[in-house]
Amino acid sequence: MTDKDLTIQQVAGLTGLSVHTLRYYEKIGLMEPIRRAKNGHRSYHMDDMEWIRLIVRLRSTGMPIVEMQRFADMMRMGNAGISRRRALLEEHEQKLMLQAKELEDTLAVLRDKIAYYRAWESGEHSG
Amino acid sequence: MTDKDLTIQQVAGLTGLSVHTLRYYEKIGLMEPIRRAKNGHRSYHMDDMEWIRLIVRLRSTGMPIVEMQRFADMMRMGNAGISRRRALLEEHEQKLMLQAKELEDTLAVLRDKIAYYRAWESGEHSG
DNA sequence: GTACAACTTAGAGTGCACTCCAAGTCAATA
DNA sequence: TATTGACTTGGAGTGCACTCTAAGTTGTAC
Numbered sequence: 001m002t003d004k005d006l007t008i009q010q011v012a013g014l015t016g017l018s019v020h021t022l023r024y025y026e027k028i029g030l031m032e033p034i035r036r037a038k039n040g041h042r043s044y045h046m047d048d049m050e051w052i053r054l055i056v057r058l059r060s061t062g063m064p065i066v067e068m069q070r071f072a073d074m075m076r077m078g079n080a081g082i083s084r085r086r087a088l089l090e091e092h093e094q095k096l097m098l099q100a101k102e103l104e105d106t107l108a109v110l111r112d113k114i115a116y117y118r119a120w121e122s123g124e125h126s127g
Numbered sequence: 128m129t130d131k132d133l134t135i136q137q138v139a140g141l142t143g144l145s146v147h148t149l150r151y152y153e154k155i156g157l158m159e160p161i162r163r164a165k166n167g168h169r170s171y172h173m174d175d176m177e178w179i180r181l182i183v184r185l186r187s188t189g190m191p192i193v194e195m196q197r198f199a200d201m202m203r204m205g206n207a208g209i210s211r212r213r214a215l216l217e218e219h220e221q222k223l224m225l226q227a228k229e230l231e232d233t234l235a236v237l238r239d240k241i242a243y244y245r246a247w248e249s250g251e252h253s254g
Numbered sequence: 255g256t257a258c259a260a261c262t263t264a265g266a267g268t269g270c271a272c273t274c275c276a277a278g279t280c281a282a283t284a
Numbered sequence: 285t286a287t288t289g290a291c292t293t294g295g296a297g298t299g300c301a302c303t304c305t306a307a308g309t310t311g312t313a314c
Contacts, residue, residue, distance in 0.1 A: 009290075020273055023292090039280055041291055054236070061233045065271070079251070086244035093237045100230050103223055106188045109181070110220045117213035124206070136260075147303055150262090166310050168261055192301070255314100262309070268302085279292070284285100 005037075006044040015052050022052075030055060030065065030072055062099065063092055132164075133171040142179050149179075157182060157192065157199055189226065190219055 012019045025031050026042075031051060034042040055068050071088055074081030139146045152158050153169075158178065161169040182195050198215055201208030 007290080018273075019291090021271085024272065027294095036292095039291080041280090057229075057233045057236060059271095061230055079247075082244050082247055082251075086241055086248070089237050089241050089244070093234060093241065096230055096234050096237070100227065100234070102184075103188055103227050103230065106184045107220065107223050107227070109184060110216050110223070114213055114216050114220065117209050117216070120206075121210055121213070124209075134260080145303075146261090148301085151302065154264095163262095166261080168310085186301095258311100258313080260310085260312105263307085265305090267304070270300090272298085274297070275295085277293085280290090281288105283288080 004046060006049070008042050008044070011044045011049065011052065014049070015056055017052070017056065025052075025055070028065070028069065030068055058092065061092070061096055067092075131173060133176070135169050135171070138171045138176065138179065141176070142183055144179070144183065152179075152182070155192070155196065157195055185219065188219070188223055194219075 006014070008019045008022055011017070011022060015022075017025075022042075026034060031048065034044055034048060037043045058068055058071075059065075067088070071085060074085045074088070077084075133141070135146045135149055138144070138149060142149075144152070149169075153161060158175065161171055161175060164170045185195055185198075186192075194215070198212060201212045201215070204211075
């Protein structure tokens with residue numbers, strides 16, 4: 001309705017999700033039903049955007065959809081769900097810290113091998 | 128044959144892969160055909176282990192199987208494949224650096240929300 | 255000798271997260 | 285008035301990476 005509302009296409013552009021995925025996430029209850037314009041089209045508001053950006057973050061760092069659904073359910077419980085929401089986020093935090101460690105380890109292995117290959121390549125050159 | 132050889136079960140235990148997955152990886156050419164004992168059972172050697180640990184690392188940091196297959200093919204090319212192997216690892220390195228950044232950003236968001244929830248919870252307590 | 259466990263194979267089945275399709279509605283433009 | 289394009293829906297299809305099944309073989313323990 002107002003200037004600030006966004007079409008599904010625009011939200012896709014802003015979030016990196018496809019329009020298919022946006023509809024899919026709504027269908028499976030990962031988002032509250034989005035308000036519709038008079039013609040039936042989805043009309044995304046700023047609060048929707050904030051939530052979408054959060055779940056995009058959670059997804060891209062490996063949280064499975066069922067877990068995000070649980071989180072969404074806890075949002076619907078209002079204040080009653082706050083400590084459970086915190087627990088869920090803390091669990092994800094722990095996983096991310098492990099992930100970060102593994103990532104650093106793998107980066108070290110990669111750099112080692114790259115250096116080795118590079119040395120071999122320049123030896124080949126002069127040999 | 129020697130004491131150092133390992134059964135598929137042992138390799139599964141050491142690498143975290145299932146025996147199913149180990150056979151699957153061999154079938155799709157992600158590993159060279161593993162030597163067989165007289166009874167036809169797979170007999171893993173130390174060089175196999177090193178390779179398996181590498182591909183486990185690459186998988187767990189998000190490299191798709193087709194890409195690891197390409198890498199395995201380059202291994203079979205011997206020295207001729209070295210610079211292409213380096214290029215592939217450098218590409219993965221770039222992706223991991225982006226991944227690490229996103230992970231840190233998400234950790235920051237998570238900690239922010241956790242702190243917010245925690246504050247709310249203690250307010251609730253005393254209020 | 256027979257039960258059992260650990261292995262073998264080809265191929266079928268599963269779970270996840272999308273991704274697409276067909277048919278229809280609506281508003282604007284030629 | 286007819287076409288275009290962006291949207292709507294329920295439901296089917298896809299791709300990836302396993303994961304499991306069925307049937308068979310082999311070696312050890314009772």
